[in-house]
Amino acid sequence: MSATAVMESGFEVSDVTGQKVLAVSEMPEDVTVSELIPGLVGKMRLPLNDASGRPLSYHARLDREGRHLQGAERVAEAVRTGDRIVLQPNVDAGRSHVLSTCRV
Amino acid sequence: MRTSHRFVMEIRRLDGELLHQRVLVPDWEPAVEWTLLAGLRTHGIWAQGSGAEPRLEPLWHTAAGEPVIEGFRVHLDQDDVAWSADFRMGPYFADAARAAVETLVTDRRVQAADRVRYAVTAFAVDSDSEVDRTVRFQTSEQPGTCPVVERPITRLVSQSHDCGEPNITDINVVIPDDVLAEICTCAREAGRVETGGILIGHLCRDPETHDVGVEVTAQVPARHTVADAARLTFTSETWTAVRAAVALRRAHELMVGWWHLHPAHAWCEDCPVERQQVCRLASGFLSPEDRALHRAMFPRAFATALVVTNSVAGLQSRLFGWRNGVLEPRGFRLMRGAGVGTGRRSELPTLVKDEENKCQDDNAPKFRTLNSKGCSNDSPTPDLTDRH
Numbered sequence: 001m002s003a004t005a006v007m008e009s010g011f012e013v014s015d016v017t018g019q020k021v022l023a024v025s026e027m028p029e030d031v032t033v034s035e036l037i038p039g040l041v042g043k044m045r046l047p048l049n050d051a052s053g054r055p056l057s058y059h060a061r062l063d064r065e066g067r068h069l070q071g072a073e074r075v076a077e078a079v080r081t082g083d084r085i086v087l088q089p090n091v092d093a094g095r096s097h098v099l100s101t102c103r104v
Numbered sequence: 105m106r107t108s109h110r111f112v113m114e115i116r117r118l119d120g121e122l123l124h125q126r127v128l129v130p131d132w133e134p135a136v137e138w139t140l141l142a143g144l145r146t147h148g149i150w151a152q153g154s155g156a157e158p159r160l161e162p163l164w165h166t167a168a169g170e171p172v173i174e175g176f177r178v179h180l181d182q183d184d185v186a187w188s189a190d191f192r193m194g195p196y197f198a199d200a201a202r203a204a205v206e207t208l209v210t211d212r213r214v215q216a217a218d219r220v221r222y223a224v225t226a227f228a229v230d231s232d233s234e235v236d237r238t239v240r241f242q243t244s245e246q247p248g249t250c251p252v253v254e255r256p257i258t259r260l261v262s263q264s265h266d267c268g269e270p271n272i273t274d275i276n277v278v279i280p281d282d283v284l285a286e287i288c289t290c291a292r293e294a295g296r297v298e299t300g301g302i303l304i305g306h307l308c309r310d311p312e313t314h315d316v317g318v319e320v321t322a323q324v325p326a327r328h329t330v331a332d333a334a335r336l337t338f339t340s341e342t343w344t345a346v347r348a349a350v351a352l353r354r355a356h357e358l359m360v361g362w363w364h365l366h367p368a369h370a371w372c373e374d375c376p377v378e379r380q381q382v383c384r385l386a387s388g389f390l391s392p393e394d395r396a397l398h399r400a401m402f403p404r405a406f407a408t409a410l411v412v413t414n415s416v417a418g419l420q421s422r423l424f425g426w427r428n429g430v431l432e433p434r435g436f437r438l439m440r441g442a443g444v445g446t447g448r449r450s451e452l453p454t455l456v457k458d459e460e461n462k463c464q465d466d467n468a469p470k471f472r473t474l475n476s477k478g479c480s481n482d483s484p485t486p487d488l489t490d491r492h
Contacts, residue, residue: 017359021246039239051396059340088343094335
């Protein structure tokens with residue numbers, strides 16, 4: 001079993017409202033953003049799915065650079081100590097279910 | 105959440121035949137948030153990030169006894185102060201029961217008109233502390249990330265008046281009329297498509313009375329959305345823009361809720377006017393998608409969702425919020441002449457008048473109509489009743 005290097009220092013992750021903030025640490029250097037996001041969603045007790053059971057699409061926005069991190073990026077290469085990442089979903093409001101009960 | 109129990113939902117016909125039995129994976133977060141707010145209201149403690157993990161205890165059914173529950177209790181503690189909040193089984197698990205019954209209807213195991221009963225049972229398990237070994241990093245919750253400001257909320261309440269559907273268990277939410285007027289303007293300008301925005305303000309604790317409440321200070325229109333007549337998608341860019349707007353104001357405001365428009369006049373334009381007037385779609389409601397959005401983005405127990413409906417009756421508003429872990433219609437305090445926001449005053453009378461009209465219409469049988477196009481206002485789901 002091979003050893004994996006770990007990021008020396010941590011960073012913060014918050015939800016959109018900024019009211020839930022986690023400190024992240026001990027991040028192996030080979031963790032990608034696409035692996036990071038579902039882990040954080042669970043840790044922050046955010047829902048994984050929408051009302052129809054489809055997975056919610058969360059983006060990780062790196063405030064320092066004002067951009068969304070790409071799924072294939074390694075977290076250790078993109079994120080610096082003290083950075084803040086914000087988890088921002090694409091999420092629907094609507095009435096598809098109600099509409100379906102309102103049609104012949 | 106620590107619990108040493110596993111929860112199971114059973115659905116039975118009235119004659120006792122078992123139709124459904126499945127382990128629940130409940131979303132305890134709204135209950136935890138409600139308990140968190142209870143700590144602030146009763147002890148002045150905001151326990152988030154304290155390291156104390158909430159603990160859940162089943163409340164056994166008085167008549168049926170263990171393992172049937174009639175509710176559950178969430179315990180929290182901090183600094184040697186402990187408190188708890190109780191939650192009733194029926195409302196908290198109703199959505200899960202409806203979803204299960206809809207599946208039974210789809211599978212034709214029950215008819216839409218059938219009546220069924222449901223119950224939730226709890227069974228002790230060794231431990232719920234299963235470690236998620238797929239997560240290869242450590243996290244810890246940061247304390248104090250929900251700033252509560254000292255503000256004379258009691259005075260604000262005394263300077264405002266009741267709107268909507270007040271309930272004594274709710275904290276006060278004060279909304280300035282200018283903010284509502286601004287929302288009204290956005291709603292009118294949106295026409296036939298859905299639109300929305302974010303309510304920002306402060307979670308307040310009165311320094312003298314210790315009352316807790318929310319003061320809405322402004323609304324931020326949602327930009328970069330994808331919208332049509334029946335859907336409104338808040339994109340990642342929407343949240344970026346909202347966060348930037350809040351930061352620019354430099355007032356340390358929180359996102360305390362959201363609002364969105366239901367353009368019912370567009371949805372129901374093919375129906376006769378008299379049917380539109382009593383159609384369920386013309387009343388303020390939260391769709392399953394709306395509820396899911398609120399849970400995802402606004403799980404805090406003090407967060408609210410304002411639905412503005414544009415129907416043949418004009419604009420109507422209805423506020424929803426968390427109560428005992430469940431989203432319910434609620435009241436708010438409308439404060440006149442607050443001088444907040446940039447909404448046009450001329451828009452306001454319509455909104456306020458319609459709000460009053462809505463209250464007067466509450467006794468109308470608007471949820472029991474069927475129009476010529478099959479626009480049923482009755483749920484296709486069989487009635488659900490508590491088992492006991």
